[in-house]
Amino acid sequence: MILIVDDSPENIISLKKVLEKNNFEVDTASSGEEALKKVLKNSYVLIILDVQMPGMDGFEVAETISGYSKAKETAIIFLSAATPNINLITRGYSSGALDYISKPVDMNILLLKVKTFYRIYEQSRALNEMQTKLLKEIEYRKEAEKKKDEFISIASHELKTPMTSVKGYLQLLERSINKGETENIKTRIHKVQNQVEKLNLLIADLLDISKIESGKLMFNMKYFECSSLINHLLEVMQQANPQINFVVENKVNQEIYGDEMRIEQVLVNFITNAIKYSPGTHEIHITSEIRDHQLYCSVRDFGIGMSEEHQKKIFDKFYRVEESSERFQGLGIGLYICREIIERHNGTIGVKSILDQGSEFYFTIPVNPVNIEQN
Template sequence: MILIVDDRPENLISLQKVLQAHNFEVDTASSGEEALKKVLKNNYVLIILDVQMPDMDGFEVAETISGFSKAKDTAIIFLSAVNTELKFITKGYLSGGLDYITKPVDINVLLLKIKTFYRIYEQNRKLNEVQEKLLEEIEFRKQAEHKKDEFISIASHELKTPLTSVKGYIQLLQRSLNRDDKAMAQNHLEKASIQLEKLNELIVDLLDISKIESGKMKFNMKSFYADNMVNNAIEMLQQSNPDFKISKLGKTDDMIFGDEMRLEQVVINFITNAIKYAPGTNQVNVTTHIKDEKLYLAVKDFGIGISKEQQHKIFDKFYRVEENSNRFNGLGIGLYICSEIINRHGGTIGVNSVPDEGSEFYFIIPTTEEEILKNQI
């Protein structure tokens, strides 16, 4: 849009009509003060500014406008019938003008200049957009590189911890066998098995994320009973965590369509996290029901909770809550894998949490093949 500033109405109207006839959007101001107010409210590509005006002349207006951050890309053309000497033209350029035209104005020359400024403005705008995108891309690649390095460091540490424990328990196991202490040998063997299972879980997560990145994560979609899948996950984790009470709320007798193993993986991850991030508690609730051909499943704990700011990041790849990263082990990819699994089922995944009161992770997925395909399109 172009702003014409002139204290003489006849000049404003005549120039406005000419520009509008050439399809330019035009605004007008009859004084320097009015022009400044409009510049603060609106965005202008070009300001055509009369030099000789009462109260505030064109030079003062231009100098003031040059201090407005929102008008830094706005071009200013001075028009003058009186101040045509070189010193005034020089002052116009020093005041922030990009051109100084003396009256009488050759309208064709003025139109040519306006079109040129518009073209330069568009080129600068596009150049700025490209520059911003490049900066965003660079920032994204720096952050990605940093996350990759951080992940490699975390993965190395997390993999080394159970491996070192297994080595230690095997050495103790060997000593117990040498002393023919079968009870102690059995104890060391059980502890080594627990560490090996942790190592296996970490490796499975690493393989899963590799498959996701390469687009090779396979899904075996078929009909199955949702209740059986949930019960199997609860039973397995209840046996390995006897001190926790994992309560199932709700019941579903219907069959659903999906990858039973992958969905059970999500439920197991939710319950495992609920136990892991709720030290000092002993209760986890699993709620499930089917309504309007959608399966709803939620796992609620009464643990440390997650702040509002971090809840929207919790499903990001490699994300770990900073204040908990030193207290709890993990690679920061479990929930990311869960979100990918739910996305592949055309569903949604989320969390509701209050710090120090607990968290509730949930997912909602369609129960029929038709709905899954519809939501994936």
């Protein structure tokens, strides 16, 4: 917007008419005092300022405006009926003006100057926006680098832990074999298998994250029996966790379109997390039903829960709740992979949680195919 400041109504009307005819938004002030009030309230790209005015002259107005942080980027063109001389021009520039035009004003020259200042303003604004964007990207690169380093450190630790356990159990197993301790052999083989399974899951997650980054996470989309998937999954989970009472509410009696293996992967992650983050409790609720042509599945625990702040970030890559990272193992990528899987099914994923009262993780996907990516 352009502000015209002149004590002559005729000058204001003629300038305003020409500028508005050329699609410029114009505001006016008939005195220096009025101009200063308007500059404090509004933002102007350019001020066309008459020098000879009663009260505050144009030089005084310009000097005052130059002290306003809000008007730091505002250009000023002086208009003067007096014959220009070196002293007037010097004072004009030292007051903060960028140009000086004598009256009577040649409208073609004024328009040329106004268009030039607008072009400079637009270019300056574009450069500032680009600089701001680049600074944000640099900060994001720095943050990503920090997260990557943290992830490598965590991954190394998480992989080392089961490997160390496997090595220790194998040494104990060798002693038991030498002594012929049948029961100990069975127990230690089972423990080795558990640690190997942990390694398999960690490696699978690392491979999946790599495939997601390269856009190569594959999906085998077809209709499958959701009830059968849940029943089979819970049978396996119950054997591995006999202390847990799984309370199941399964109302799905139709086939669902999707990648059965990937949906099972999401549910396994939900249930595994529910067990992990609810130590001392022995009940987990699993619900599946059809809502508005969408499959709705949820897993609810009665464990440590989380704050609203953590709920907003829990599906982000490499995110781990700091308060629980010391107590519970994990790479911080499982839920991120789940989010990618559900979003690739054109579904939604989320969590409801209350600190110290438990969490309910859920997802929805369309029952029938809706523009789902195949690879």
